Amino acid sequence: MSKPSRDAGIRRPTSLRAAAPHAPQGGHPALRNGLALGLSAAMLAPLAAGAQTATPAAASATKKEETQLPEVKARAQVIDPNPNAQTGVPYKARTSGDARHTRPLAETPQTITVITKAAIDESGVTDLRSLLDAQPGITLGTGENGNAFGDRYIIRGQEARSDVFVDGLRDPGMTTRESFAVEQIEIAKGPNSSFAGRGTVGGAVNAITKQATLDYDFKRLSGSVGSDGHLRGSLDVNHIFTDQFAVRANVLSSQEDVPGRAPSDRRRQGLALSALYEFGKDRELTLDYYGLRAHDKLDLGSYLVGTAPNRTPANPVPPAYVQDQDFLDSKVDTLTARVKWRLDDNRLITSLTRFGTTSNGYIVTGARSATAYSGAAGTTDGAYTTASLSTHNAWQDVTYLAHQTNLQWNHQLFGLKNESILGVELxxxxxxKGTYSITNSGAFNCRTTGTATANNAYCIYDASGAVVSGLNRLMGRSYTQGAWATDWQVKTLALSAMNTVDLTDRWTAFGGLRADRFDYDFSVRNATTGAVTDYGYNDTLWNGHLGLTYKLQPGLIVYGSVASAADINGGESDVGTNSGYGGLIINPANNSIDAAPEKSTNFELGTKWDLMDGKLLATAALFQTTKRGVMEGSGYTSSGTANSGKNRVQGVELGLVGALTDKLSGQLGLTVMKSKVLASATAANVGLPLSNFADRSASAQLKYQFTDAAAFGGTVKYESQRCAGQPDTAAGYTSGQCSQPVPSYTTLDLFASYRFNRAVEARVNVLNVTDKDYYLAAYRSGSFLYKGDSRAVRLTVDYKF
Incomplete structure (x- = not known):
């Protein structure tokens, strides 16, 4: 067999990769013309044969009755290497990248939102945090005491910072996550432990990575320039060396000032390599490497002022107070081996093994409202309002090894079609984790207590309200990395079984069951004495998922599902024994670990309607998640708060994704939810809503194809007010109002693109068009108020060769 043409864009089916259910996109003009002529000849062949045998009179009659056929127009489209994409519909995925979802997304009894690569590119944002914040039902959170390790997500009111997966394997540790090597991002809403194991109470995020392909060669170069010193370049190359061997490389280099917050900045360098080799027709091996170096310099944004319940963001927004020595660094390296082995037409084994290391570290500066004094010591003369600076730091080293093997078995049982998956995961x-030893050698410039006899703090504003000079060098830091403080390890063996069965032509059932046997080890080192205390326990988690769908008509289903999830005591690796943030709860009476896993159950009723020949998917779902045995944490103590809480989230989620018309495509979503604390160790919390919970959120990303070459569109995002606080517990209220509010916001982004020819396309993105001051999350005290980016302009040119 000869190698496929690198320009043809034809996907060749193999025994391991089924032929695409749609026509190939793009292709060389000569090839397209040849295909068109071939199809035309095939369609006209019967007519030509009939004409050869017809009598002259009949031929004459036929000629008189000739009719004008309608004009047929063909539009060239870009090759999409994502095997899960819907052809010709840039924002719609047809299938999940997780092969355990054996049916198309339109037939899956669960809310799963997919952000395709086209949607990512045209949004103008590239980091996972910004992409997920734009999705309804997801809010962002802060870390304990300004923990800045990386991205933190809250899905349907539930903590999900450790529920991020890459190709179905958990990506442990909080880190900065980029999209340059991502094909699509899948967000499964609702408890997901039957698929993903511990945690995943509100859902899970799964990034599907770019893989080498034997279908065709391609080369794509993308360059971007813009305001705030924005420079970004990426390269995506797939090359077929033989009929059996292909390599794909993705390279990234980017830098920019944080819009509106210079000298805060972000820098990224990344490399992703994927090599695919086919051993005959039934076996293939893929080896991947992923590396990312993220070097950011950030402050913690704004802060709240005023007295509860009348708290508002500082106005004007404080200047960027990032110190020259500040940093937020992530270093990620992973190696992955994938094996596919088709035993026969009905049985397929897939195996995934990954080893990875991540090093995270940060020293960042926070600010909070403060009163300073310029009068004589012991008096309040000369009191003025300012903002005092604080230091936050930590380092974290993550090492992980994971293996997952699944057997997919299609078979008949009692005359019914079954799609079974048996899995094992280790x-x-x-x-x-530890901290840095930091020395701030800069001279103090203010007094924050009236009794102080000398300056005792660093402040942003002087007595006249002016920003102090040399603000970004004020603290004069130096640092060294300190010894480790906590050592956290979880080893897990999981067994799972899933089955999808067609009960009738209309009824389909899905069931899944998973058992996770884990060993938990946790060591704490006393920073003063060096003494180490070890804790450990083991347990088995059982979780399941049941779904039932009914096909009302082709493309239209209704479904019901129930699913469970479990969070283990001490499941979050980055917070030590801070129990309210997912840290380990220890019984102070005997220094034992007594807390049982938190359990949650989700009920969902929904409908999915695949319209316009599969080009448009409409979804609607009613859901209720109840979480029991919540490990609240009363302040920072653990006594009496093990499994003391219970909460409930109810809501409705609507979605529409795909081609709305021949020219208009988009992804639209709306989530309306209510949360309520049903039980708590603090009686006053019962009946209150959850912290970091937005009742309403909506987004719409739209694209209008004005001509074959020109398009424009944008994204609008709305999120209602939230109340800061620790996860899974009641929001803080004073006099019936939220004590630490994060204001609601609406943002608008716009873009326009033009395709000059088959190879070159340019796009302009304007992010936060109205230059709105908006805030993503707040710490429980209101001291840190994470600020969204100010207006930014980007020009991107894509070149395909």
């Missing part, structure tokens, strides 16, 4: 996640 993982060893190890996280060591």
């Amino acid at each position: 993982s060893d996640h190890h996280v060591v």
Whole structure:
């Protein structure tokens, strides 16, 4: 067999990769013309044969009755290497990248939102945090005491910072996550432990990575320039060396000032390599490497002022107070081996093994409202309002090894078609955490207590309200990395079984069951004495998922599902024994670990309607998630708060994704939810809503194809007010009002693109068009108020060769 043409864009089916259910996109003009002529000849052949045998009179009659056929127009489209994409519909995925979802997304009894690569590119944002914040039902959170390790997500009111997966394997540790090597991002809403194991109470995020392909060669170069010193370049190359061997490389280099917050900045360098080799027709091996170096310099944004319940963001927004020595660094390296082995037409084994290391570290500066004094010591003369600076730091080293093998078996049982998946998963996640030893040698410039006899703090504003000079060098830091403080390790063996069965032509049932046997080890080192205390326990988690769908008509289903999830005591690796943030709860009476896993159950009723020949998917779902045995944490103590809480989230989620018309495509979503604390160790919390919970959120990303070459569109995002606080517990209220409010916001982004020819396309993105000051999350005290980016302009040119 000869190698496929690198320009043809034809996907060749193999025994391991089924032929695409749609026509190939793009292709060389000569090839397209040849295909068109071939199809035309085939369609006209019967007519030509009939004409050869017809009598002259009949031929004459036929000629008189000739009719004008309608004009047929063909539009060239860009090759999409994503095997899960819907052809010709840039924002719609047809299938999940997780092969355990054996049916198309339109037939899956669960709310799963997919952000395709086209949607990512045209949004103008590239980091996972910004992409997920734009999705309804997801809010962002802060870390304990300004923990800045990386991205933190809250899905349907439930903590999900450790529920991020890459190709179905958990990506442990909080880190900065980029999209340059991502094909699509899948967000499964609702408890998901039957698929993903511990945690995943509100859902899970799964990034599907770019893989080498034997279908065709391609080369894509993308360059971007813009305001705030924005420079970004990426390269995506797939090359077929033989009929059996292909390599794909993705390279990234980017830098920019944080819009509106310079000298805060972000820098990224990344490399992703994927090599695919086919051993005959039934076996293939893929080896991947992923590396990312993220070097950011950030402050913690704004802060709240005023007295509860009348708290508002500082106005004007404080200047960027990032110190020259500040940093937020992530270093990620992973190696992955994938094996596919088709035993026969009905049985397929897929195996995934990954080893990875991540090093995270940060020293960042926070600010909070303060009163300073310029009068004589012991008096309040000369009191003025300012903002005082604080230091936050930590380092974290993550090492992990994970393996997952699944057997997919299609078979008949009692005359019914079954799609069964049997899986085994082993993982060893190890996280060591510590802090830096920091010296601030800069001279103090203010007094924050009236009794102080000398300056005792660093402040942003002087007595006249002016920003102090040399603000970004004020603290004069130096630092060294300190010894480890906590050593966290979880080893897990999981067994799972899933089955999808067609009960009738209209009824389909899905069931899944998973058992996770884990060993938990946690060591704490006393920073003063060096003494180490070890804790450990083991347990088995059982979780399941049941779904039932009924096909009302082709493309239209209704479904019901119930699913469970479990969070383990001490499941979050980055917070030590801070129990309210997912840290380990220890019984102070005997220094034992007594807390049972938190359990949650989700009920969902929904409908999915695949319209316009599969080009448009409409979804609607009613859901209720109840979480029991919540490990609240009363302040920072653990006594009496093990499994003391219970909460409930109810809501409705609507979605529309795909081609709305021949020219208009988009992804639209709306989530309306209510949360309520049903039980708590603090009686006053019962009946209150959850912290970091937005009742309403909506987004719409739209694209209008004005001509074959020109398009424009944009994204609008709305999120209602939230109340800061620790996860899974009641929001803080004073006099019936939220004590630490994060204001609601609406943002608008716009873009326009033009395709000059088959190879070159340019796009302009304007992010936060109205230059709105908006805030993503707040710490429980209101001291840190994470600020969204100011207006930014980007020009991107894509070149395909």
